[in-house]
Amino acid sequence: MSVIVVPDVLLTLAREAREQAYAPYSRFLVGAAVMTKDGRRFSGCNVENASYGLCNCAERTALFSAVAAGCRPGDFEALAVIGDTPGPISPCGACRQVMAELCDEDMPVWLGNLHGAVQETTVEALLPGSFRLATAG
Numbered sequence: 001m002s003v004i005v006v007p008d009v010l011l012t013l014a015r016e017a018r019e020q021a022y023a024p025y026s027r028f029l030v031g032a033a034v035m036t037k038d039g040r041r042f043s044g045c046n047v048e049n050a051s052y053g054l055c056n057c058a059e060r061t062a063l064f065s066a067v068a069a070g071c072r073p074g075d076f077e078a079l080a081v082i083g084d085t086p087g088p089i090s091p092c093g094a095c096r097q098v099m100a101e102l103c104d105e106d107m108p109v110w111l112g113n114l115h116g117a118v119q120e121t122t123v124e125a126l127l128p129g130s131f132r133l134a135t136a137g
């Protein structure tokens, strides 16, 4: 079964998740939301730490929540991300690699900001030639 997902639904979820961000160090709040092909939705925010390298981005929080609920590569339909950026937010390299592992290459990714900007891209466009192991999947 596959569902039709529109950007607005996921961007709204991402915006709501952003309100939960724990970002006392950067003060840069980010929200993300992912929808599965069978219609389940998972959201996430960035979670920072005094040991800065442990900070987790909103995109990975959302995707890892989905995996913790049983989702696996191939299960995802779309992802949305929102941050307070002048233009559409640009996911970091680590999150692009995680998307490449878990999501289909042609899966839509909607990148927004608080002012209504929305850029549609894909997992492959965000990270061409991502690292893969033959054993994954």
Ligand SMILES: O=c1ccn([C@H]2C[C@H](O)[C@@H](CO)O2)c(=O)[nH]1
Pocket: 023, 026, 028, 029, 030, 045, 046, 047, 048, 055, 056, 057, 058, 059, 081, 083, 089, 090, 091, 092, 095
């Ligand atoms: O796409 C992005 C970019 C940054 N951050 C977080 C990481 C860190 O907590 C803060 C500043 O980089 O924003 C995200 O969650 N997603």
